[in-house]
């Protein structure tokens with residue numbers, strides 16, 4: 001079917017506004033009310049194999065790669081297995097050493113990205129068990145893998161990916177819980193919490209859209225941004241910076257906050273604002289605040305995205321309370337909105353940014 005803008009100025013904003021529904025569609029028939037993950041019909045891989053998986057290798061590009069990176073610690077925690085997250089264009093030329101019971105996962109919105117497709121083909125050729133997480137039905141990557149779990153995000157038109165990202169996260173979290181469930185772990189409580197995410201995404205959108213717009217109005221003339229986060233917030237910093245680059249053509253670097261002192265701190269001055277993503281319950285929250293102090297002492301402006309206010313920063317986008325492990329689903333929303341409004345104030349073609357394509361089917 002042809003997607004319509006339905007009153008929104010751009011597909012990107014419409015698609016961010018649809019993230020609650022995209023996650024709901026992706027999880028609702030796959031998690032029971034009592035927190036059981038119902039993926040048996042979609043994963044045709046033998047349960048005996050799943051019980052004995054000894055490594056998970058995720059390959060993807062762009063925003064799909066960041067979805068994999070975000071979910072990595074969750075997958076490791078609930079499956080008890082080491083997870084590697086690899087860039088498709090590197091992986092295809094790298095002599096990757098698979099383990100005995102390796103599961104290979106390809107993540108792709110379009111299901112046609114050449115740099116993700118080729119590693120999947122190579123894994124299959126080696127006899128590795130493969131799974132794909134894809135949004136577009138019957139696409140190449142969906143058809144090639146032994147099993148495919150579809151993200152039910154609906155058509156994504158804007159070149160910059162938004163609702164596909166949260167839906168990919170939803171599938172990756174369900175997969176983590178599913179493997180945990182097969183291994184006899186208690187995952188029900190967390191799985192049930194996942195059911196509350198769509199509503200929280202909606203609240204986050206409503207609560208942050210105006211704040212993101214106001215900040216963009218104030219900050220769109222800056223030429224360089226730094227994005228920092230730790231733990232689960234680190235890949236979100238990367239994704240936030242990517243969104244800004246893609247549609248507003250502003251240079252932005254995403255970095256793990258602790259690494260700031262090993263390089264990016266040299267960039268900080270009054271002309272380089274930093275977006276800090278930090279959840280107050282994260283183990284290293286106080287360290288993220290120390291980073292803020294270091295930025296302030298070098299006259300850097302700080303935009304904090306957090307559930308807690310901090311006096312030291314210039315601006316805060318106040319986030320709703322959420323369980324630490326589930327924060328990526330909602331903390332990404334203001335990052336996407338901020339990038340959107342920055343591009344809007346700069347007058348760029350948001351849905352069709354220069355030099356980018358929705359799906360890159362050539363190398």
Ligand code: G6P
Pocket residue numbers: 061062063064107108109110111112113116159160161356357358359360
């Ligand atoms: C292109 C798009 C990105 C996307 C990436 C991976 O570069 O512009 O938004 O994240 O491809 O696409 P895929 O369809 O494989 O998720």
